[in-house]
Amino acid sequence: MAVDVEKILRPVDNDFPPFPPKYMTLSNGDDLVIRQIGREEVPDVLKYVEPLLHVERDFYDIVAARVYSELLAYYRYRIQDEYVLVAQVNGELVAVVNGRFVNKDVGMSLHTLGLRRGLRIGAHAFATKMEYHIDVCGQKEVLIVAESPIGFRRWMIEYKLEKRFEVPHELGGCPSWALTKDLFDRARGTLVIGRRPVPEKAMQKAMEAILPPTDPPRKPIHPMAAARALYDQTGTAVMAQGWALEGRK
Numbered sequence: 400m401a402v403d404v405e406k407i408l409r410p411v412d413n414d415f416p417p418f419p420p421k422y423m424t425l426s427n428g429d430d431l432v433i434r435q436i437g438r439e440e441v442p443d444v445l446k447y448v449e450p451l452l453h454v455e456r457d458f459y460d461i462v463a464a465r466v467y468s469e470l471l472a473y474y475r476y477r478i479q480d481e482y483v484l485v486a487q488v489n490g491e492l493v494a495v496v497n498g499r500f501v502n503k504d505v506g507m508s509l510h511t512l513g514l515r516r517g518l519r520i521g522a523h524a525f526a527t528k529m530e531y532h533i534d535v536c537g538q539k540e541v542l543i544v545a546e547s548p549i550g551f552r553r554w555m556i557e558y559k560l561e562k563r564f565e566v567p568h569e570l571g572g573c574p575s576w577a578l579t580k581d582l583f584d585r586a587r588g589t590l591v592i593g594r595r596p597v598p599e600k601a602m603q604k605a606m607e608a609i610l611p612p613t614d615p616p617r618k619p620i621h622p623m624a625a626a627r628a629l630y631d632q633t634g635t636a637v638m639a640q641g642w643a644l645e646g647r648k
């Protein structure tokens with residue numbers, strides 16, 4: 400009986416080509432590998448998404464909560480036609496992107512989550528996900544929304560996305576925007592970079608293990624600390640005053 404119910408609950412994925420791994424050099428000289436993961440690797444990613452549930456800044460909390468749920472749904476077969484790509488530097492997880500195929504022609508961009516800041520890693524991961532929909536799967540357009548002002552700047556403004564406000568997006572029913580093939584063609588060479596094949600050594604390192612992010616976004620250690628707390632002298636000064644008031648050194 401249980402087995403039969405599971406058969407009904409579990410959606411059957413349609414056939415879409417796998418994502419061919421991609422490679423690029425970041426502005427700091429690090430090599431970034433972006434590759435697709437299967438269900439078996441999802442738990443290795445979830446443990447690094449979970450701490451971000453508590454980071455309000457830049458809307459990491461809501462995005463992390465949704466990514467967690469979407470990845471879990473993929474892992475436990477409760478979502479149809481989803482894919483997950485990870486971006487790694489020497490094995491370290493630096494971004495996660497995911498999406499879904501609505502039908503043969505239309506893609507649904509779900510999320511982009513950067514785990515290392517300041518190098519446009521999130522932007523590169525998003526561009527790669529668009530490349531997957533448009534070039535690899537031959538889709539006509541991808542529906543997109545932004546949950547944060549940074550996301551709005553990166554997707555709606557940088558790609559000059561078209562409004563599809565009559566179409567509710569799967570993320571909360573918000574009005575959709577669309578990246579068409581034409582818009583994507585215009586972004587080639589500027590926003591979309593990278594090459595294939597991934598050098599063997601870099602690919603091996605990426606496949607070996609998904610290593611923890613070394614400098615992930617964190618909640619400020621003191622509520623009064625300035626937003627970029629850890630490295631920010633203003634934040635440290637505020638905390639030092641607090642400690643002095645508490646009689647701590």
Ligand SMILES: CC(C)(COP(=O)(O)OP(=O)(O)OC[C@H]1O[C@@H](n2cnc3c(N)ncnc32)[C@H](O)[C@@H]1OP(=O)(O)O)[C@@H](O)C(=O)NCCC(=O)NCCS
Nearest residue numbers: 462511512513516517518519520521522545546547549550
């Ligand atoms: C949106 C996102 C994927 C973009 O990633 P990214 O392209 O790697 O960009 P970063 O987040 O590192 O940087 C964004 C801006 O903050 C600045 N920044 C740099 N270092 C930073 C740091 N340590 N902390 C905060 N901001 C930083 C960057 O210089 C950049 O400014 P710019 O737009 O003028 O270039 C990422 O910000 C993210 O995951 N945000 C939370 C989740 C989210 O909003 N996802 C998108 C949903 S629509």
